[in-house]
Amino acid sequence: MWLTRFKELPLALRVLFLASFVNRAGMFVFPLLAVYLVRGKDLGPGEAGLLLSIGSTGLLVGSLLSGPLCDLRGRRAALLTALVLNAAGYLGLAVLDGAPWTYAVLLFVALVGMGMFSPASNTLVADLTTPEQRPFAYTISYVGNNLGMGVGPLLGGVAAAYSYHVMFAGNILAGLLCAAMITLWVPRDRRSPNAESRKGKGRSGPLGHRHVLLVVLVSFFYVVPLIGLEYALPLAVTTVLHDSAGLVGAVYTINSVVVVSLGLLMEKHIRGYGTKALLLVAGLLWTLGLAVIVFGFSLPAILLSTVVWTLGEIIVSVVVPTYIADHVDERRVGGFMALNGFVLGLARLVVPFGLGVLWSAHGHRPVFVTLLLAPLAGMAAFVLLRIRPSASAVPPSTSAPEPRAAPASN
Secondary structure (H helix, E strand, C coil): HHHHHHHHHHHHHHHHHHHHHHHHHCCCCHHHHHHHHCCCCCCCCCHHHHHHHHHCCCHHHHHHHHHHHHHHHHHHHHHHHHHHHHHHHHHHHHHHHCCCHHHHHHHHHHHHHHHHHHHHHHHHHHHCCCCCHHHHHHHHHHHHHHHHHHHHHHHHHHHHCCCHHHHHHHHHHHHHHHHHHHHHHHCCCCCCCCCCCCCCCCCCCCCHHHHHHHHHCHHHHHHHHHHHHHHHHHHHHHHHHHCCHHHHHHHHHHHHHHHHHHHHHHHHHCCCCCCCHHHHHHHHHHHHHHHHHCCCHHHHHHHHHHHHHHHHHHHHHHHHHHHHHHCHHHHHHHHHHHHHHHHHHHHHHHHHHHHHHHHHHHHHHHHHHHHHHHHHHHHHHHHHHHCCCCCHHCCCCCCCCCCCCCCCCC
C-alpha cells in the first residue's frame, strides 16, 4: 500500500513533498507572466516575449548554482535560498515600475530561484532514502509536483482576474510558507544510510562517473519532445486544426490526470527492471505517442498521444534521478542533480526557437517529425551506453536492514 510506504519515509521528506506541492500550487505567476507584462506593464507582445526569453536564462543559472550551493552550504540552505530568491524577484515585479530591462532582471532573479529548487529537492531525496525507497520517493515527488502544477494555473487565473497584486501575493506567500516548513522540519544536513559505502566510489568529478554523465546528457533527447510539445501543440490546435484555445488545456489536464492516477501504479510495476530497459521502454512510449500525431494528425490523435507519451515522461522522471542517486559519490550528487536540471533548462531555451524557425520555413509537419526523431535518437544512444544496474533493481537482502543515521541537529 502506497500510504504505508509513504509513512516509512523520513519526516523531513514527507514535509519536503508537501512543501513542493504547496510551492507548485502557489506558482500563480509563471504561467501568466506574458499576460501580466502586456496588460499590467503595458508592453508589446514582442517586447514581452523578448524579456521572458532573457529572464528565462535564470532557470539555467539556477540549475548550475544549485549543485555547488548544496555541496557548500547544505541541501536545506539551497532550498531556502531558492524560495527566497523566487519571492524577492516576484515582489519586485509586483511593486516596482521601471524600464523594461528591470523586469527582465527581476524575472531572472525569480527564475534563478525556481531553477535551484528541483535539483536541491532531488538531492535531499537521495540523501534521505535507501536505494529501495528511491524510485517510490521520486515518484511521489513527481506526482505531487504535477498535481500542484495542475492546481496552480487555475488558482492563478482566478487571482489575476481579481487583481495582479493578489496573484503575486499568493505566489510569494506560498513560497514563504514552504520556507517556514523546510526550516522547521528539514535538517541542515544528513547522510544517507549508505553514505559510507558510496563515499569515494569512483573518481571525483563528472568524468569519474562517466556512465552517469552520459545517461543525464542523453536524456536530453527525451526532454526535447516534452518541451517541443509545450510549444507546438498550442499552435497546432489553434492555427492548423482551427480549434478553440481552450482545448489546449485538455492536453495539460490529460497529462496531469495520467501522472497523478498512474504514476504510483507504474512505479510498483517497474521495480526490479534494469535502468537501460526502462529508458528504452520510455523512449518507445515517446516514439509511439509522437507517431500517433505524425501519422494521424487530428485533435483525437493529439489527445490519445498525450496519454501514451505521458507514460514515457513518468518513467524518465523517476529513473534518471534514481540512477544519479544510486551511482554518484555522495559529494557529487548535488552537482549531477543540478546537471539534470540544466538539461531541462537548456531544452526550454533552444527547442522552442529551433522549432519556431522550422515551422516558419516548412510548416507544422516537419516540426512533429523532428520531435518523433528525438526519442529514436535517444533510444539508439541508450542501446550503445554501458549502463549499470541500479540498487533498486537488485533483489533485497534477507539480512536485517541497516539502521538509519540520526538527523543532524538544527
